[in-house]
Amino acid sequence: MTTLPEKTDRKLGLVIDLDTCVGCHACVISCKGWNTENYGAPLADQDAYGADPSGTFLNRVHSYEVQPETGPAQLVHFPKSCLHCEDAPCVTVCPTGASYKRVEDGIVLVNESDCIGCGLCAWACPYGAREMDPSAGVMKKCTLCVDRIYNENLPEEDREPACVRTCPAGARHFGDFADPDSHVSKLTAERGGMDLMPEQGTKPVNKYLPPRDRDIDVLAPFLEPVAEDSKGFLGWLDKTLSKVGGA
Amino acid sequence: MHPAPSVIIFTSLSGLGFGLLFWMGLGFLAPTGWVAFAFFTIAYLLAVGGLLASTFHLGHPERALKAFTQWRTSWLSREAWASVLALVTMALYGAGLVFFANRWAVPGYLGAALSLATVTTTAMIYTQMRTVPRWHNATTPAMYLSFSLAGGALLAGQVTLATWLLPIAGVALVAHWVVGDKALARSGTTLASATGLGDRGTVRSFEPPHTGTNYLLREFVHVVGRKHSLTLRVIALLSGFVLPVLILLAGFSHALAAVAVLLHLVGVFASRWLFFAEAEHVVGLYYGKR
Structure with missing residues (x-):
């Protein structure tokens, strides 16, 4: 059914921390891996080892330079995948009902056996979150790893999206935005989580945390000199050189 | 946007075909017999040919019938319905002109309205794209x-x-x-x-x-x-x-x-x-x- 639910019981989605992301693309690779080896048509590559390689990905990391009016430019790594919008325009345009938004958790999915590959849902998405797989002829998109998060065959710590599980920097968080006390809701509130392209009216569930104004250098306190005065041979050398050089 | 030849051919030809059906349905020209047959053949070749061309860019054309199911929200699904209804209604109207030399006004007007509705649904597929x-x-x-x-x-x-x-x-x-x-x-x-x-x-x-x-x-x-x-x-x-x-x-x-x-x-x-x-x-x- 391509009619959007009025309200979903839960609002599962991601928080992506632009302050923490180091741009390593590990989330891109783990996403491609999991979604090629598991549910649905594999994410195909074309001419993978040739001169003009191209492939289907559900998650891609851009990098942007932000130049403030004064001061140095800042580099922001920017992972982008499906935002599982509340008002998902990709769902309503689908002629076959292959695209749908789940009432129970708000995940936007494609039923691949109903997809005719018309591409209209990808046209309707402002974020470029959907990609037509040229080998399978069906539309591919982020499933929020629906085959991991409820999968009781996996150890509990693995029951989260592959991109979140793999992120070495802890820049990706998974949770329920309908619950105001959830980890992701709190993060969004504390750090001013934002919507991408709010003027498009899609009401994205996923939130992006803006870079902090100042870097928090967690290592600095540990790098303070622990002793100013030297003893022994080094002490003698220090004193002698100070006398000679006058420093 | 990528200018796919199939979609350019489809929108151009079927627009022309449904336009011709519109004026025929209203009775601006109401030929009979072989002349009517020739006009309807041209109109159907354009309209149906265009629709067929549009299926060339589908990943799975064999599932095209599923596109009739989501008319509540999808303009593409509405287009599927409008085009088939227009073509069927105008076929009935055409049969009257070709075989019975008789202009049946009701299917004519209805077919004209459906032909215009088909073009409207095609246009709305693009117009709805806020992106x-x-x-x-x-x-x-x-x-x-x-x-x-x-x-x-x-x-x-x-x-x-x-x-x-x-x-x-x-x-x-x-x-x-x-x-x-x-x-x-x-x-x-x-x-x-x-x-x-x-x-x-x-x-x-x-x-x-x-x-x-x-x-x-x-x-x-x-x-x-x-x-x-x-x-x-x-x-x-x-x-x-x-x-x-x-x-x-x-x-x-x-x-x-x-x-x-x-x-x-x-x-x-x-x-x-x-x-x-x-x-x-x-x-x-x-x-x-x-």
Whole structure:
């Protein structure tokens, strides 16, 4: 059914921390891996080892330079995948009902056996979150790893999206935005989580945390000199050189 | 947007075919017997041929029947219904004219309305796309409808109608360009809003996510040929609308009318190519391509 639910019981989605992301693309690779080896048509590559390689990905990391009016430019790594919008325009345009938004958790999915590959849902998405797989002829998109998060065959710590599980920097968080006390809701509130392209009216569930104004250098306190005065041979050398050089 | 030949052919030809069916349904020309058969054959070849062409770009054409299910929300599904209903209704009306030399007014009017509804649904598929600001305004349905009515009148040999409707369609085309050229800027969607980083400074794409190309760039970030857009706009306007009107004003003959139709078709193809090639999808902003 391509009619959007009025309200979903839960609002599962991601928080992506632009302050923490180091741009390593590990989330891109783990996403491609999991979604090629598991549910649905594999994410195909074309001419993978040739001169003009191209492939289907559900998650891609851009990098942007932000130049403030004064001061140095800042580099922001920017992972982008499906935002599982509340008002998902990709769902309503689908002629076959292959695209749908789940009432129970708000995940936007494609039923691949109903997809005719018309591409209209990808046209309707402002974020470029959907990609037509040229080998399978069906539309591919982020499933929020629906085959991991409820999968009781996996150890509990693995029951989260592959991109979140793999992120070495802890820049990706998974949770329920309908619950105001959830980890992701709190993060969004504390750090001013934002919507991408709010003027498009899609009401994205996923939130992006803006870079902090100042870097928090967690290592600095540990790098303070622990002793100013030297003893022994080094002490003698220090004193002698100070006398000679006058420093 | 990528100007896929199948979609350009589909929208151009089926628009023309349904336009012809519209004027026939209203009874502006009501030939009987073999003449009626010839007219309906032309109309159906255009309308059905266009619809078939549109299935060429589907990943799974064998599942096309499923596209009839989601008419509550999907304009593409509504188009499927409207086109089939229009074609069936007009087939009944055509049977009356061809086999019984009888004009059955009710299926005629109904078929005319459904033909116009089909063109409207086609236009709305594009108009609804908020992601393509150039399409997301009233000039898109105005252009599709006026093209269909003008081209249909031309094919139907309705000289007076066509001399009025062709200039109207030309004006709609120019309006689409004038409004469309400013649409992206007016939409408010920028790289700043796309990244949410705009209030911190000027955002520039530093590095794309991949070294090669991808589906998104192929489908939505078409830039080849934009440099010829002014030339193509002149060709579209002159060949599609100005020259056919001048030919019609010069006096009617079947040979001249055929030339006018061919010129019109060339102009419609050129304008439809531009309709896609010039359309800027906002996803291109993420790639710094706008």
